[in-house]
Amino acid sequence: MKEFVTVIEAKKILKSQKLKGKSAFLPLQKSLGKITSTSVLAPMDVPSFDNSGMDGYAIAWDDKGKGREVIEVIQAGASPDFVLEQGKAVRIFTGAPVPQGADTVIPQEYITRTENMIFFERDEFIRGANVRKKGAQCKVGWEVVPAGARVSPGTIGLLASLGMREIEVYPSPKVTLILTGDEIIDLGNKLNPGQIYNANGPSLEAYLELLGITELTILKVKDEESEVTRVIGEALEKSDFVLLTGGISVGDFDFVKGSLEQNGVDQLFYKIRQRPGKPLYVGRKAEKLVFALPGNPASVLSCFIQYVKPCLLEWMGNSDAWSSPKFLPIEKRFDKKVPLTFFLKAKIQDGKIHLLPGQESFNLLPFGVADGLVEIPQEILYVEEGSLVAFYPW
Template sequence: MNITAEANAVLGDCGSIRIHGGKAPMPFNEAVSAAVAAALPPTASERLPLSHAIGRVLAADATAPASLPRFDHSAMDGFAVRTADFAGSGPWSLKVVRRVAAGDATGGSVSHEGTAVEIFTGAPVPPGYDTVVVRERCSSLGPDGIITSAKPRLGENIRRRGEDVEKDAEVASSGAIVTPHLTALFAALGITEVMVRPKVRIAVLATGSELRRPGELLDAGQIYDSNSYMAAGMLSQPWIEYTDLGRVHDDLNSISETVRSASGTYDVLITSGGMSHGGADHIRTVLEANGARLDVLQVAMRPGKPATIGRVGRALFVGLPGNPLAAAVVLSQIALPAIKRTGGLREWEAQWIQAVLSSSYSKRAGRTEFAPVEVSGRDEFGRPVVTVLGRGSSGSLLPMARATGLAVMSEDVTELHAGCPLRYLPFQS
C-alpha cells in the first residue's frame, strides 16, 4: 500500500551496508518495500493436526475433498413434497407417508403422487421430492395427512449438494492464516491435517546500561525497560516463536557476542536502542563487524527516523529506536510487514481505513508522520472521528497506551483542518 499516494487522494485540498546517513532519509514507503524485500519467505513446512493448526500459516493451497452440503437436505422443519402435486388452485391435501430426521438415510423409497414426507432441518431430501413446505404453512388433516394453501416454488427450502463448496474447489490459499472459521470449514470437509509453515523464531534484545526490568531496584539514572514488553505483546501470535534475550549493557564485546550468536540461531533478530551515533551506541559497529547488509537506515518518518532493517547472519535484522513510541511505530509499520513475509503470510499490508480529524493538526513537510489517536465519535457518513493524543516526543508512553489506533499524515502535507479525511489503523484488541 502506498500510504503517501492514498493519503493524498483522500486529503485532497486538506492538506554490504547500504548507508543513508549523510543523505536524505529514505521515504517511508520505500523503507517498507525495502524491509519486505529483505525478508526471506520460508520454504519448509510441517503437517499438523487440524486442532493444533489454528493461527498458523498455510503452506499449501487447500482444496475441498468433498462437496458442501454433501447431499440435498432440508433447510427448515416441514414436509417434502412434489411441486407437480400443486396443480390448479388450493388448498391441497397430501398423505404423509413417512418421517425423515437429520442423520437418517433416505433409502431407496420413491415418491408417489399426492404424498408428502415429514422432514426436519438437516435431513436428506427423499428421492423424487423437489421442495419443502414449512410446517407453519401446513395444518393437520388427521393422523396421516396435511392440508396447505401455500403453493411452493420448485426447490424452496432445500439446500442443494455443493451449493456452498464444490468438490475439488480451492477453499484457502497458501499464506493464509488458519482462522477459527477456516478451521470450521476444514472440519466440515473432513480435513484432519493441514500443511503449515514453521513458526518464525524471533529474538528480542534490549541494549542499554540504564535499563532494568520491572521489579528490580532502580539507581539514579536508571529506567525500566518497556520496549521488550511492547514487542512481546505485538508479536504474540500463534505463528511466532518469541524469545526474550534479556538486556545487555552498553559494552561492545557483549553486544557483539550476543548478536553473532542470535543471528545464526533465529529467523529474526530485533534489537532495541543503541542505533544512534553516541559513544555508547554500539549496534551499528557490531553489525558492520558481523558483515550485515542494511537495506533501511534512516527513514523520513516521525517518530522512528533511526529505523534500521537488513540482514545479519541468517536472520532478518530489525533495529528499533530506544524511545518507546518510536519503537512501537517502527515495529508495527516497517518491521511487521517484513516479519509477516518471513513467516510466509500472503497478506502483509496494514489495513488502513478512512477517518476524519476532530481538530487541526500541523506537521513538517518531507516526512510521513504517525500519531496515536482515539476515536471520539462518528461523522454523518459513519466514519470514525479521531482525536490526536498529545504532540509528545518519541519517548512518550501514555498517548500510545490510551490510543485506539494510529493516524498517518503523508510527507507532503503540512496542515490538516478539523473534518479533514485521513488514514486510520485501529489497534487489534
C-alpha cells in the same frame, strides 16, 4: 549500504526484500488469523446427500393423490434404505436424508393429519421445495477458499464441515527480541539511581502477540561487546526476525552495529531522516531480517509500527502489509523547524486528528490514549488547520 535515508527510501528498500515465510500445514484450531498460501479445494460434495431443509413430510411430487399414508419417520443421522412408493409419505426432520423416490418436503405447519394420512394444498408448493440437493453448496474440486485469504472462525467452520483437519497457511515467524542496556531493570524489582524499568520488552511482546506471533524469545544482554556478539549469533541461528532495542547509536557502550557486522549481517540502511527514531538500523542475513531499534520507548514503538510490523505481515502472506494510511483533517496548525519526517502520536475526535502533548522520544504518556501515528513528510514545515494528514492507526 545506505546511511541517512529518507522514510520513502527506507520503505522502498524494505518492500524490495520480498521475504515470505514457507507455507506449512496447521491444524484448523491453530490457523486462526493466518493467510492461506494456496487455494483450498472441496474434497467432497456438500451436502453429501439430498436432505430436508424443514421439519415436515417428504413426498414424491408426481404423485397426484390428495392424501398420502405416512409409513416411516426419518431423523437426522438416519440411513433410509427404501424407495418411497406412490401414495406414501414419510415424517422427516431438518437435515435428515430424503429417501429415494421422494423429491419434495412439505413443512409440518401446512399439513392436515388424520391418523396415518396427511393432506395439503399443492398450489402453495413446487417440485423440490425444502430439499437441499447433494452438492448444492459445493462439489468435489470446487475452490472454497482462495489463496491469500485470512482464516476466520467462519473459514474454520467451513473446512470442518468438509471434514478437513488442517490447512496450508503461512505460519508465524520465529522472532527473537534482544534487550540491551545495563540500566534496564525487569518489572517487580526496585530501581536504583540511574536505572529504568523495562518498557520496550512488554510493549513489543504485546504488539507481536496482537499480530499473531507466538514463537517469541526475549533475551537480555549486558553491555559487553563479546556478549552482544554472542547473543546476536545465537538469535540469528534460530530466528526469522531479530529485533534489538538500544545500543545502536555511537556511544562508547553501543556495540550492536559492530556485533551485527561480525555476525555477517549485511546493512540495508542505517539512520533515517525522521523524528523520533533516527538511529534505526536494518540488515539482512540470508532470509533473515534484523531490526536494531533505538532505545527510547516512543522511538521503538514508532519504528516498529512503520517498518517492522509491515515486514512481519508480509512474511506471513498479507497482501496489504504496506497498506496506505488514512487521510483526515488536522484539528489545528502544526509547525516543525527541521526538515525531517515527523511521526506524531494522535487521537481521532469528531473525525479530526488531534495531536497529543508529549511528543518527545522518551515520553510514553501519549501512547496510553493515542489511536495511531500521524506522518508529517520531510519537506513540509507546517500544516494548516483542517489540512489532510496521513494517519496510521494501530
